[in-house]
Amino acid sequence: MSFAQHRHVLSQGSATQPSLIKVWYCTHCNETTQCWTDEIAQQKYDTIVLMQSEPTLEGSNPLTDDEIFERVMDMRSGYALGLGHGVVPPSFRSVSHMSCEARVHKADLWAVASAAQAEQAAREAAEMRVQGEQAARDVAAARVAFTE
Numbered sequence: 001m002s003f004a005q006h007r008h009v010l011s012q013g014s015a016t017q018p019s020l021i022k023v024w025y026c027t028h029c030n031e032t033t034q035c036w037t038d039e040i041a042q043q044k045y046d047t048i049v050l051m052q053s054e055p056t057l058e059g060s061n062p063l064t065d066d067e068i069f070e071r072v073m074d075m076r077s078g079y080a081l082g083l084g085h086g087v088v089p090p091s092f093r094s095v096s097h098m099s100c101e102a103r104v105h106k107a108d109l110w111a112v113a114s115a116a117q118a119e120q121a122a123r124e125a126a127e128m129r130v131q132g133e134q135a136a137r138d139v140a141a142a143r144v145a146f147t148e
Contacts, residue, residue, distance in 0.1 A: 019065035021048055024073075047072050 006027055010018040028041035036042040048068055056062040063071075 020069040020073075021045075021065050024048075024069065044072055 007017060007023050010022060010026060024041075025045060028037045028045070029035070036045075051063070051068045051072065052065070
C-alpha cells in the first residue's frame, strides 16, 4: 500500500489527516509485535520522539509534527525516505508555463481595456469636432447678424 493510501486509511472516521509521524510508525512498525522493519526506521522514529519532547524557547512557536518529520527525514521536493512522494511540487517548467499564461492573460485584458478607452476617446473627439463645427457656424451667423 502506498503512503497516500496508508494516510487515507488512517484518516477514516476522522476529520483531519493523520500526521506523517503516525503514517511512518504504522508503515514501519508492526503494532502487534512492536517490531520495526529495520534499525534505521526505529532510530528515525526515536529521533522524532526526542524532538517532540524537547522544550521550545520562550517566544518561539513549537514545531508541528509534520515539520519535525520533515526535518528528521530530510524531505526534499516532496520525497521522504521510506514513504515515497507526498505532494510533489510542480516542476519549474510547468510553473514557468503557468506564469507565461498569466502574463498573456493580463496583457489580453490590458489590450481589451485599452481598445475600449481608445474607442471612447474617438467618440469624444468626434463629438467635440461636431461641437466645434456648430460653434463655428454660430459665430459666423452672429457675425452676419451683427454686421447687418
